[in-house]
Amino acid sequence: MRTRVRAGDPGAFAELFDAYSRAVYNHAFRLTADWSTAEDVMASTFMEAWRLRDRVDPEGGSLRPWLLGIATNTARNQFRSNRRYRRAAGAAAAAETAVPDHADEVAGRLDDRQRLAAALTALATLRRPEREVIALCLGEGLDYEAAAEALGIPVGTVASRLSRARRKLRAVTEKDLGKDPGKDRGKREVPRPARQTRGDHTQAIRPAQEGNR
Amino acid sequence: MNANTPRQDSAESGPEREHEQDVRLLSQLLSGTARDLPSGRHRFHKERLMAQIHEQAQQSQEGRTAAPVAPARTRRLRLPRLAVTLPLGAAAVAAAVVAAMVTNGAGGSGGGGLATGPALTTDVGTATTSGVPQLLDQISLAAAEGEHPTVKPGQFIYVESRTADTFVKTVDDKSSLASHELHRRQVWNSPDGTEGWLIDPAVNDSSEGETLSLPDERGNPLEAGLNHPTYDYLAKLTTDPDKLLAKIYKETEGQGNTPDQQAFTTIGDLLGESYPPAELYSALFRTAAKIPGVVVVDDAVDAAGRHGVAVARLDETSGQREEWIFDKKTHVFLGERVVQVNQPKGEGEDALMKPGTVTFTSAVITRAVVDGMKQTPSREG
Numbered sequence: 001m002r003t004r005v006r007a008g009d010p011g012a013f014a015e016l017f018d019a020y021s022r023a024v025y026n027h028a029f030r031l032t033a034d035w036s037t038a039e040d041v042m043a044s045t046f047m048e049a050w051r052l053r054d055r056v057d058p059e060g061g062s063l064r065p066w067l068l069g070i071a072t073n074t075a076r077n078q079f080r081s082n083r084r085y086r087r088a089a090g091a092a093a094a095a096e097t098a099v100p101d102h103a104d105e106v107a108g109r110l111d112d113r114q115r116l117a118a119a120l121t122a123l124a125t126l127r128r129p130e131r132e133v134i135a136l137c138l139g140e141g142l143d144y145e146a147a148a149e150a151l152g153i154p155v156g157t158v159a160s161r162l163s164r165a166r167r168k169l170r171a172v173t174e175k176d177l178g179k180d181p182g183k184d185r186g187k188r189e190v191p192r193p194a195r196q197t198r199g200d201h202t203q204a205i206r207p208a209q210e211g212n213r
Numbered sequence: 214m215n216a217n218t219p220r221q222d223s224a225e226s227g228p229e230r231e232h233e234q235d236v237r238l239l240s241q242l243l244s245g246t247a248r249d250l251p252s253g254r255h256r257f258h259k260e261r262l263m264a265q266i267h268e269q270a271q272q273s274q275e276g277r278t279a280a281p282v283a284p285a286r287t288r289r290l291r292l293p294r295l296a297v298t299l300p301l302g303a304a305a306v307a308a309a310v311v312a313a314m315v316t317n318g319a320g321g322s323g324g325g326g327l328a329t330g331p332a333l334t335t336d337v338g339t340a341t342t343s344g345v346p347q348l349l350d351q352i353s354l355a356a357a358e359g360e361h362p363t364v365k366p367g368q369f370i371y372v373e374s375r376t377a378d379t380f381v382k383t384v385d386d387k388s389s390l391a392s393h394e395l396h397r398r399q400v401w402n403s404p405d406g407t408e409g410w411l412i413d414p415a416v417n418d419s420s421e422g423e424t425l426s427l428p429d430e431r432g433n434p435l436e437a438g439l440n441h442p443t444y445d446y447l448a449k450l451t452t453d454p455d456k457l458l459a460k461i462y463k464e465t466e467g468q469g470n471t472p473d474q475q476a477f478t479t480i481g482d483l484l485g486e487s488y489p490p491a492e493l494y495s496a497l498f499r500t501a502a503k504i505p506g507v508v509v510v511d512d513a514v515d516a517a518g519r520h521g522v523a524v525a526r527l528d529e530t531s532g533q534r535e536e537w538i539f540d541k542k543t544h545v546f547l548g549e550r551v552v553q554v555n556q557p558k559g560e561g562e563d564a565l566m567k568p569g570t571v572t573f574t575s576a577v578i579t580r581a582v583v584d585g586m587k588q589t590p591s592r593e594g
Contacts, residue, residue, distance in 0.1 A: 010266050011351055017259050026247045039250065043258045050266050119242045139243040169239060 002060060005053050017046055020064055023140055024071045030135040031075035033089035033120050041078055045071040065142055069150030072132050085131075089124035093117035122169050130165035133158055263354045333379045333392050333571040337554055338510040340525060340534070345509050348544075349502040349524060355544035357495035361488060362582050364404040364444050369586055370488045373399050373579040374548070375516040376415075379572050381565055390565050395516060398575075400425075400486060401586045406443030410586050422587075439464050439479055447489040452496035458503050470530035476504050477526040481535055485549050488580045498524075513538045515548030517576035532557050533572060548576035 004012035021042055028041035048070050056066065093116075123131050136147040137158070144162075148155040250258075364370055376398050382391035393415040402409040402425065409425030417423050437446035439461060451457050461476045469475030480501050483489070489497075501507060506526050513523035515538045523536035532555030538547045553570040566572065581590040 008270060010263060010270065011347070013266055014259065014263060014351065014354065015347075017262060021255060021258065022247075022249060025250055029248070030243065030246055035248070035251075039254060039258075042250075043261065046258075046262050047265060050262070050269070115242055115244075116246050119246050122239075122242060134239070135243070138239045139246065141240075166239070 001063065002056055002058055005049075005063065006056050006058060008050075008053055013046065013050055016049070016063060016067065020067050021046070023064065024067055027068050027135055027140050028071050028075050030119070030123060030139050031072065031132065032078060033085060033092045033123070035092075037075075037078055037088075041071060041074045044074050048074060064140075065136075065146040065150040068136055068140055068142065069152065072136070072151060076128070076132075085128070086124045089120040093120040125168055126165050130161050130168070133161040134165045134169070137162055260354055260357050264358050267355075267358065333377060333574065334567075334569045335514065335550075335552060335571050336512075337534075337552060337569055338512045338523065338536075340508040340510050340527070342508050345507050345524070346502050348509050348522065348539075349498050349507075352524070352539055352544045352546075353495045353498035353502075356498055356546070357491055359491055359494070359545075361491040361494060363448075363490070364488075364582050366404065367584070369401045369403055369408075369583050369588070370444055371399070371401050371579065371581045371583045371589065372486050372488065372577065373397065373589075374486065374575050374577050376413075376573075376575040377516055377571075378415075378574070379566075379570055388565060390570070397578075399589075401583070401588075402444065403586075404444035404448075406437055406441075406445070408586065440482070442483060442487060444488065447483070447487060447493055450489075450493055452492045454496055454499040454503055457496060457500045461500070470528050473504050473506055474526060474528045474530075474535075477501065477507065478535060480504075481537055481549055484537060484546060485575060485577070488582070510534075510536055513550065513552075515550065515576040516574040517548065517578065519547050519576065521547050527554060530558075532568075533566075546577065548574070550574035 412422035
């Protein structure tokens with residue numbers, strides 16, 4: 001795949017798009033707090049990836065970190081000030097929770113909306129570099145090395161930003177998810193939920209044709 | 214391209230439970246932000262991306278080689294990235310086709326003055342089922358990029374192709390294979406299908422051609438349908454692949470050897486001699502991708518001698534494979550052919566069709582909208 005991308009094979013970019021456009025879109029949303037901006041960022045990310053194709057290292061694994069890194073930069077250019085992010089996040093969180101009570105709205109979906117609003121509120125408390133690391137590592141599940149590669153910073157910097165961000169977020173998340181930390185600790189023997197299968201990670205590797213639904 | 218990057222818990226050095234709790238909460242929180250792109254946007258952005266890539270790739274290529282291609286001619290053909298292969302096509306007609314068929318001199322039958330050649334033969338390409346969806350996806354994207362003009366009332370759709378076929382000829386109880394040698398076929402049709410003209414020496418009695426205008430001499434009115442589509446009919450057809458496929462199965466019920474083969478053939482016929490709007494053209498390929506038994510053939514040659522990759526389906530009953538041929542690089546549709554792949558079952562006349570026989574072949578040379586019947590697009594485009 002890396003060879004084909006470097007060679008400028010259009011088919012390789014079509015496959016990349018099918019596999020990762022959703023992940024890039026979601027990552028961009030976490031960084032912009034706006035779905036339509038996220039769509040723009042996603043589209044520019046792949047165009048930018050095409051432009052930067054010969055900078056791809058011929059050796060290496062998945063190109064997902066690379067694309068997420070480009071998306072991070074693109075989002076940064078779209079959304080320079082943190083104040084603007086906070087405003088957008090506030091608006092989006094309000095929009096998500098202000099949806100009228102549909103009787104047929106599934107409880108799980110409502111949950112998702114609340115979770116999204118909480119996530120935005122939480123992300124808005126962070127500084128931009130911290131938010132980027134959180135979005136990459138917790139949102140998209142990259143490990144430290146991949147996040148460092150995506151952001152072009154040392155692994156140690158990723159780790160320190162992440163731990164700082166976590167400290168800030170802890171209070172917010174516990175409050176917003178209505179979890180009592182003490183109670184949670186008491187249940188530690190219960191098998192942990194299969195977190196790997198949550199979120200978009202399974203769907204990040206979709207076969208090419210599925211993109212055309 | 215596998216995305217199963219390990220979670221960072223594995224990288225976590227200390228087994229600090231508080232941290233684990235943290236991570237879990239945060240991940241749950243963030244998973245709530247994952248969404249699909251709004252309906253239709255995936256395809257929209259993908260097509261736009263691919264169009265931009267093709268455009269840039271072409272620009273850089275033109276900058277490098279500055280080959281003396283005929284731009285007006287290629288634009289008229291609406292096959293923009295055929296620039297390199299097309300001028301070769303004309304020469305290849307001579308080479309490849311002459312290799313496949315040796316004319317037998319004069320002596321044809323009425324209405325088919327060309328029915329003189331021996332059987333057309335070819336090398337049977339290798340079929341594989343892997344990569345079918347990907348290839349059709351690329352073809353569909355290439356098709357969506359092409360500019361298909363809208364046809365106004367009073368205008369005509371003009372399709373020029375090269376075609377040849379092989380058939381069983383029976384004279385005095387003796388059957389043998391014969392062929393219509395490669396020839397030019399020109400068709401004009403009004404968008405509503407009521408007016409038309411055909412020039413095809415293998416069909417016409419007169420070199421002037423014949424009218425296709427309706428109602429015909431028996432007073433048959435026009436009834437557009439999948440098997441006799443007009444431009445107006447195609448422009449109104451659904452571009453939803455599932456709905457289109459359902460419609461095809463429904464309307465061709467009972468026709469052909471099997472429903473799947475008939476659906477494939479129906480789409481093939483729509484491709485060959487029509488000029489539908491780009492949305493439908495692209496949708497046809499996405500529809501074909503949903504038919505069971507579709508394969509990719511590594512190498513196929515169209516009637517103009519252009520080599521390409523084919524999307525094909527084997528008719529198990531007849532042992533014939535219908536191949537839609539596309540340029541290997543640009544995925545532009547070149548033409549279609551039907552190849553006898555397996556020895557036909559039974560002892561009848563059909564048994565004369567040995568594997569490797571090309572029973573039908575065609576190459577689309579020009580598709581254009583013109584202002585009058587029997588008018589051809591000007592060289593300037």
